[in-house]
Amino acid sequence: xxxxxxxxxxxxxxxxxLFHKAAKPIHTGWFVLPVPVLLFSYLISYLPAVRGEGPxxxxxxxxxxxxxxxxxxxxxxxxxxxxxxxxxxxxxVLYSIFYLSKTKEAIQNFYVxxxxxxxxxxGVVLSDNLVVLYGFWELTSLSSFLLIAFWYQREKSxxxxxxxxxxxxxxxxxxxxxxxxxxIMTGTFSIREIIANADQVQSSALFVPAMLLILLGxxxxxxxxxxxxxxxxxxxAPTPVSAYLHSATMVKAGIYLVARxxxxxxxxxxxxxxxxxxxxxxxxxxxxxxxxQTDLKAILAFSTVSQLGLxxxxxxxxxxxxxxxxxxxxxxxxxxxxxxxxHLINHATFKGALFMVTGIVDHETxxxxxxxxxxxxxxxxxxxxxxxIGAFSMAGLPPFNGFLSKEMFxxxxxxxSKMDIFSMETWGMLFPMLAWIASIFxxxxxxxxxxxxxxxxxxxxxxxxxxxxxPLGLLLSPAVxxxxxxxxxxxxxxxSYWLIEPALASVLPGLLADEFYVHIYFWHGWTTELxxxxxxxxxxxxxxxxxxxxxxxxxxxxxxxxxxxxxxxxLFYVDRLSxxxxxxxxxxxxxxxxxxxxxxxxxxxxxxxxxxxxWDFSSAQYAEITIYEALLITVLIISxxxxxxxxxxxxxxIVVGAVGYMVTLFFVILRAPxxxxxxxxxxxxxxxxxxxxFYHLPKLRKERSPATFRLTNVLISVGVGAMMTLVALxxxxxxxxxxxxxxxxxxxxxxxxxxxxxxxxxxxxxGFDTLLEIMVLGIASLGIYxxxxxxxxxxQQLLSQDRKGGER
Amino acid sequence: xxxxxxxxxxATKVVVFIILTVSVFLFxxxxxxxxxxxxxxxxxxxxxVLLALAFDLKTVREVLPFNFxxxxxxxxxxxxxxxxxxxxxxxxxxxxxxxxxxxxxLGKTELATAVLFDLGVYLAVVGVTMTIILSIGEDx
Numbered sequence: 013x014x015x016x017x018x019x020x021x022x023x024x025x026x027x028x029x030l031f032h033k034a035a036k037p038i039h040t041g042w043f044v045l046p047v048p049v050l051l052f053s054y055l056i057s058y059l060p061a062v063r064g065e066g067p068x069x070x071x072x073x074x075x076x077x078x079x080x081x082x083x084x085x086x087x088x089x090x091x092x093x094x095x096x097x098x099x100x101x102x103x104x105v106l107y108s109i110f111y112l113s114k115t116k117e118a119i120q121n122f123y124v125x126x127x128x129x130x131x132x133x134x135g136v137v138l139s140d141n142l143v144v145l146y147g148f149w150e151l152t153s154l155s156s157f158l159l160i161a162f163w164y165q166r167e168k169s170x171x172x173x174x175x176x177x178x179x180x181x182x183x184x185x186x187x188x189x190x191x192x193x194x195x196i197m198t199g200t201f202s203i204r205e206i207i208a209n210a211d212q213v214q215s216s217a218l219f220v221p222a223m224l225l226i227l228l229g230x231x232x233x234x235x236x237x238x239x240x241x242x243x244x245x246x247x248x249a250p251t252p253v254s255a256y257l258h259s260a261t262m263v264k265a266g267i268y269l270v271a272r273x274x275x276x277x278x279x280x281x282x283x284x285x286x287x288x289x290x291x292x293x294x295x296x297x298x299x300x301x302x303x304x305q306t307d308l309k310a311i312l313a314f315s316t317v318s319q320l321g322l323x324x325x326x327x328x329x330x331x332x333x334x335x336x337x338x339x340x341x342x343x344x345x346x347x348x349x350x351x352x353x354x355h356l357i358n359h360a361t362f363k364g365a366l367f368m369v370t371g372i373v374d375h376e377t378x379x380x381x382x383x384x385x386x387x388x389x390x391x392x393x394x395x396x397x398x399x400x401i402g403a404f405s406m407a408g409l410p411p412f413n414g415f416l417s418k419e420m421f422x423x424x425x426x427x428x429s430k431m432d433i434f435s436m437e438t439w440g441m442l443f444p445m446l447a448w449i450a451s452i453f454x455x456x457x458x459x460x461x462x463x464x465x466x467x468x469x470x471x472x473x474x475x476x477x478x479x480x481x482x483p484l485g486l487l488l489s490p491a492v493x494x495x496x497x498x499x500x501x502x503x504x505x506x507x508s509y510w511l512i513e514p515a516l517a518s519v520l521p522g523l524l525a526d527e528f529y530v531h532i533y534f535w536h537g538w539t540t541e542l543x544x545x546x547x548x549x550x551x552x553x554x555x556x557x558x559x560x561x562x563x564x565x566x567x568x569x570x571x572x573x574x575x576x577x578x579x580x581x582x583l584f585y586v587d588r589l590s591x592x593x594x595x596x597x598x599x600x601x602x603x604x605x606x607x608x609x610x611x612x613x614x615x616x617x618x619x620x621x622x623x624x625x626x627w628d629f630s631s632a633q634y635a636e637i638t639i640y641e642a643l644l645i646t647v648l649i650i651s652x653x654x655x656x657x658x659x660x661x662x663x664x665x666i667v668v669g670a671v672g673y674m675v676t677l678f679f680v681i682l683r684a685p686x687x688x689x690x691x692x693x694x695x696x697x698x699x700x701x702x703x704x705x706f707y708h709l710p711k712l713r714k715e716r717s718p719a720t721f722r723l724t725n726v727l728i729s730v731g732v733g734a735m736m737t738l739v740a741l742x743x744x745x746x747x748x749x750x751x752x753x754x755x756x757x758x759x760x761x762x763x764x765x766x767x768x769x770x771x772x773x774x775x776x777x778x779g780f781d782t783l784l785e786i787m788v789l790g791i792a793s794l795g796i797y798x799x800x801x802x803x804x805x806x807x808q809q810l811l812s813q814d815r816k817g818g819e820r
Numbered sequence: 821x822x823x824x825x826x827x828x829x830x831a832t833k834v835v836v837f838i839i840l841t842v843s844v845f846l847f848x849x850x851x852x853x854x855x856x857x858x859x860x861x862x863x864x865x866x867x868x869v870l871l872a873l874a875f876d877l878k879t880v881r882e883v884l885p886f887n888f889x890x891x892x893x894x895x896x897x898x899x900x901x902x903x904x905x906x907x908x909x910x911x912x913x914x915x916x917x918x919x920x921x922x923x924x925x926l927g928k929t930e931l932a933t934a935v936l937f938d939l940g941v942y943l944a945v946v947g948v949t950m951t952i953i954l955s956i957g958e959d960x
Contacts, residue, residue: 685854689846693862697949700869701956765918765932767852774856775934775941779914782937783899786944790892793951797889800955 014070014084017054017094018138021047021131025124032120041109044123048101048130055094059510062091067518069140078143079201085140088514092353093137093268095511096360100260101130103489107368108252110485111375122162122250129155133261137268142191142201149187149233152265153180156257160249172245175579179232179242187229187269193222194276207275207521214280223277226269227286234266236324237294240317241575247309251371254309259316259363264356267320270327271352271519278331278520288328288428288443294321296446299453303460304566308370308380311461312363315406318454319359322421325447326352329428330520338523344427346520351420353515357507358405358413358500365493366402366461369395372486373465378476382460387470392481394491396466401494405501407458407552408451408545413500415545421447422541448544455552456559463556607728614731621738640681648674661706669699686770825874832874839867847942851930857938861945868946869953877957888950895943902937 031043067087135148161173235243277283298318330349333342389396408418429440672695679688766772847860906915918932
C-alpha cells in the first residue's frame with residue numbers, strides 16, 4: 013500500500029490530460045485535488061503506528077541482483093516530510109485552481125508536472141534504497157525544471173530553469189558518486205543497513221570523500237551557500253510552484269538527506285563543521301541579501317535560503333550530540349536537532365502562506381515590485397492579516413511559531429558556543445553572534461515585506477489593475493497555513509508527541525532513551541535567548557526606520573564578485589573555451605587530422621616498444637642477401653624516394669608503376685608466381701587507370717606550404733617509417749609458435765586435390781575470405797559506376813530538378 | 821575519331837585470341853599450377869581492353885553486348901551458391917570436394933567443386949574490371 017502512495021501521483025499524472033480534454037469547463041485542478049488530500053489522510057493514519065510500533069517497512073524487488081529494491085521505509089522523519097508534502101500539496105493545488113486561468117494557461121501541463129513532482133518527492137523521503145532515492149531525487153530536479161519553465165515563452169523562465177537544472181543535477185551527480193562510495197564501504201544500498209554498519213563507514217578511508225559528495229548533493233538541492241543562486245531565479249515559476257517547491261518541499265530534500273544520513277556521518281568533526289558552518293553562512297548571506305531585494309518573491313527566495321541555512325546549521329549543531337553519546341552531556345545538543353525539526357515544520361507553514369500572499373498581491377495588483385506597492389492594508393485586509401502573521405512568524409515574534417523555533421535556535425547556538433570539542437573553544441562565539449546579526453536582518457526584511465506592501469501611500473498610477481480583496485478560494489489555502497502558524501505558536505506541544513519525537517528518534521537513533529519527551533513551552537522564563545530576541549526587535553526596528561540611510565552599502569559591494577556573475581561568466585567562458593579548443597584542433601583540413609593520427613600512432617607504438625624494450629636484431633635467423641635482392645631493393649628505394657620530388661603527375665604515376673613492377677620482381681625471386689602474376693596485371697591496370705584519371709587534371713602547381721609544416725611532415729614520415737621498421741624487426745625476432753603453413757603444404761593435395769597451395773588456400777581452405785573479397789570488388793565497381801553516372805551535369809540539371817520540386 | 825591503325829588492329833585480331841586462350845588456360849591451371857580465377861579474369865579483361873584500345877569502346881560494346889554489372893552479379897551468385905550447395909550435403913558453408921572421373925574426351929580428369937567457386941571469382945573479376953574501365957572510359 014505504501015508503494016501505491018508513492019506511485020499514485022505518478023500514475024494519476026497520466027490521466028490528467030484526459031480529464032482536461034474530457035471536461036473542459038471544469039478546472040483540471042479539481043480532478044487533481046483529491047490525490048494529495050487522499051495521500052494526506054492516508055499518511056495521517058500511520059501516525060499511531062509509527063509512534064507506537066516504530067517504522068513501517070514494505071519492500072518490492074526491482075533489481076535484486078544489483079541489490080536495488082524498491083523498499084519503502086516509513087519512520088518518524090519520513091512521515092513528517094511526507095505529511096508536509098501531501099498537506100501543503102493539497103493546499104497548493106487548491107490555491108492554483110484559483111490562481112491559474114483554465115483558458116489562458118496550459119494547466120494540464122502544470123498539473124502533470126506538479127503530480128510528477130509530488131510523487132517523486134514522496135519517493136525521496138520514503139525510499140530506503142539509496143539508488144531509488146537518487147532516481148526520485150533526479151525526478152524532482154526534472155519536474156522542478158519543467159515547472160520553473162512553465163511560461164517557457166519568457167526568456168527569464170528558461171534561464172532560471174536552466175540554472176536550477178545545472179546546479180541541482182551537478183549536485184545530484186555528486187550525490188550518486190557518494191552513494192556508490194557508501195556501497196563500496198558497506199556493500200549495501202539500504203539506508204537502514206548502512207546505518208547499522210555506520211562504524212564500518214566511519215573507520216573507512218572513503219569516509220570524508222563520501223561525506224563531501226553527499227553533502228554537495230544536499231547543499232545544491234537545499235540552496236546552501238554558494239549554491240543558493242538558482243533559487244532566486246527559480247522565482248520565475250508560477251507562484252503556486254514557488255510556494256510548493258521552492259519553499260516547503262523540494263528545497264528541504266537536501267535537509268532531509270542530511271537528517272537521514274546523520275546517523276551515518278554525525279559525530280565526526282568534519283560533518284559538524286561543514287553542515288553547521290555552511291548553514292550559518294547561508295543563513296547570514298541569505299538574510300543579508302534579502303534586504304536589498306525589491307521584488308516580493310525575491311525577498312522570499314532569499315529568506316528561504318536563509319531559513320534553510322538556519323535549519324541546516326541546527327542539524328549540524330545537533331550532530332555534536334552523537335559525539336557525546338547517550339547520556340546527560342548530549343541532551344544540550346539534542347535540543348538543536350529538535351529545534352531543526354520544529355523549524356522545518358514552521359518554515360513550511362509560514363513560507364507557504366507568504367508565497368501565496370505574494371501571489372494574491374501579484375494577482376490583484378499586477379506587480380510584485382515593492383517600489384510600486386503600498387497602502388493595500390485597507391483594500392485587502394484579509395491578505396494583510398495573513399501576510400502579517402506569516403512575516404512576524406518568520407521574524408520570530410511572539411505569539412507565532414517562528415518565535416519558538418527562533419528561541420530554540422538561539423538556545424542551540426548558545427549551547428554550541430560552550431562546546432569544548434571540535435575546536436569550538438576558539439570559534440564557538442561566532443555562532444551566536446552571526447546568528448543574532450542574521451536574525452536582525454531577517455527582522456528587517458520581514459518588516460519590509462509587510463509594511464512596504466500594505467502600508468504607506470497607495471500608488472494607483474503604478475498599478476495595472478484596481479486592487480481589491482482576493483476571492484475566497486485564493487485566500488483559503490494561506491488562511492489554513494496562517495492559522496496553523498498561530499495554533500503551533502500557541503500550542504506547540506501538539507506537534508511534539510506525534511511528529512517531533514518520532515522524527516527525532518530517526519535522526520538520532522540509539523542516542524535517546526526509550527522513553528523521551530519533547531516539550532516546547534511558549535514561555536520559558538527570562539533567559540538569554542529572550543534578551544537576544546528583544547535585542548533583535550529593538551535593533552531591527554531601528555534599522556528598518558533608518559533603512560534609507562544605510563541601504564547604500566549594498567551598492568558599494570563589488571559587483572564583479574557576485575556569485576551570479578561568477579556563474580554567468582563561468583558558463584560563458586566554458587562555452588567559449590570549448591568552442592576555441594574545438595576550432596583549434598578541428599581545422600577541417602585532412603592533413604592536420606593525418607598529422608594527429610600518425611603522431612598518436614608513433615607515440616603509442618613507440619612507447620609500447622620502449623616499454624617492452626627487449627628487441628634483438630641478431631642476424632642469425634635471417635637468410636643471406638643475394639645480389640638480385642640487393643639490386644632490386646636499391647632500385648625500389650631510389651624510385652620510392654624519387655616520388656616526393658617529382659614535379660609532374662605523369663612522371664609520378666610512372667614512378668609509382670616502377671615501384672609496383674619492382675615488387676612484382678620481388679615476388680618472382682621470392683618464389684610467389686601467383687602473386688607476381690596478379691601484381692603485374694593489377695599494377696598495369698591501375699597505372700592505366702591513373703593515367704586515364706589524371707589526364708584531365710590541371711598541372712601540379714608548386715605547393716607553397718610553410719617550411720615548418722614540411723618539416724613536420726618529414727619528421728612524422730620518418731617517425732612512422734622508423735617505427736614500423738622497428739616493429740617488423742621486433743616481430744620477426746619473436747615468433748611465439750610454429751607457422752600453420754606446414755599443414756597446408758602437407759594436406760593441400762590430400763584434402764583439396766590441388767597442387768597449387770596458394771590457389772587451394774584461396775578457394776578451398778579459406779574460400780570465405782575470397783568470397784567477401786570479390787564482393788568488395790563488386791561494391792567498388794558499382795560505386796565507381798554510380799559516382800560517374802549518377803552525378804549532376806552542371807547547373808542545368810540542378811535547375812530543372814529545382815523546377816520539378818517547385819511544381820510538386 | 822579513330823585514325824586508321826591497320827597494323828594495330830590486325831595484330832589485335834590475332835593477339836586477343838591468344839590472350840583469351842592464355843587466360844582460360846590460367847583459369848583451369850589454377851588448381852595445380854600458378855593461375856586461377858583472379859589472374860584469369862584480369863587477363864580476359866586485359867584482352868578486352870586491348871580490343872578497346874585498338875578499335876574503340878563502341879566496338880567492344882557491339883562485339884560483347886554484355887552488361888558487365890550482370891556478369892559481376894552472376895559471378896558473385898555462383899560463388900555464394902557453391903557455398904550454399906554444401907548445405908545440401910550436410911557440410912559446413914563452402915566445403916569443397918573433388919573426385920577423379922574418366923570423361924569421354926579428356927580421359928581421367930580431376931573434377932573439383934572448387935573450380936566452380938573459382939569460376940565465380942573469374943566472372944566477378946571480369947565484370948568488375950570491365951565495369952570500371954567502361955564507366956571511366958565512356959565518361960565525357
